Amino acid sequence: MEETKWEPKVVGFLCHWCSYAGADLTGSARMEYPHNIRIIRVPCSGRIDPMFILRALQNGLDGVLVSGCHPGDCHYQSGNFHARRKFAVTRKLLEYVGIEPERVQFSWVAASEGPKMAQVVKEFVEGVRKVGPNRLFKDEIKDGE
């Protein structure tokens, strides 16, 4: 059987008002970015529970990208400010328990920043490719099993 080459599979949680529109612009401007990302639209970066990130990793995704409006641009005034505090500690905790920091990326991408979106996804996927497939939550297979 021919061996298939491993490709990272990552998920992107993008806020409806900025980053999702930004990703849309990337597409309509015919800019290319890695197809490794699966985008999930959320109302606001404040909607993103750290649980989403952990469950995505637990379910075997290789990385999680979280993106929202720039500070001050939030459609709901303060969603991304609250999110920012939450993300800061989430990131520290994940690193502390031994999850590679490259697997979880946060970014601010505005609706007009199509090229930035492409750049962020490209760099993120490259980072994930470097750390390799996510085997964190896999059970080790012992000899004789």
Added chain:
Amino acid sequence: MENKLKEEARKLLKEGKVDYIVGYGKGTVKFRTSPLITNKEEDIEGLVINPFIANNLSRYPAEIKGKLGIVVKGCDSRSLVSLIQDNKVKRDDIVILGVPCEGVVDIKKLVEQIGADIDQVKEIDKEGDNLIVKMDGSKKTVLFGDVIFDKCFGCEYPTPLEYDILLGSEVSPRVELEKSLKKIKEFEDINAPERWRYWKEQFSKCIRCYACRNVCPACFCERCFVDVNIPQWITTYGSWQDNLVFQLIRTLHVAGRCSDCGECERSCPVGITLRSLQRKMVEEVKGLFNYETGVDKDAPPVFTHYEATDPEEFIK
């Protein structure tokens, strides 16, 4: 201290200022204490204050209806203030009886130090910095600083910050932060895959009894995310993956509310080093947002609040 507590507690009940007194009583196991909750004057005689009062009683005000007179140590008082900040407890509904605390004895450490079973110990007296342990026909002296809980080493607020009645004179803080953070620093020095393996091993032991959640004063959600079944975030059987995710999310939920009282680790029946997670978060919250739990009862809880200048160098 004990006599003053009994006197004050009697007075509070008699004058009708409180409906219940929440304090420490003698436990069923030698030297250990257990919570004593009473509205009867005759039970007041059973209240104790000694170097073994480990429980954090600040969990009770949110659970018991009526006015409470509650006994708290320094760390517990900060849990209580944190609950006041979160509007879970009304300040006017509680009378805080503050115990200035020099540290709480970890019986596990004590047993290790004296090299004898706790049942053989007849009496323990505290004399200055020493504990005099009297056993059948012999006497041993151990250093108090060797047998207290790890959390007590770096305790910056041994005297309750918020109280109505202080039961003793103020205690100066221990400044052994290094000793308190030793385990975390050592842990951070090992590489990421090893760290992950460590937690994997730890949480393979977990039986998901939820003692850590049930004992934690900061865990006050009416419905915990692990009990939610639509969507079911965490499966009901105890795989290490789910156990770990459960604890990580719990850690994040109590971040900024945790006063490092160490009850999660103390209550864990399988001995998972939970405090190392919680303590790490205490440090991070302090470093990132310059916020300490339960120090100021009028301050907004750290995650309901933000500053325009919050750190964001990690965001692209």
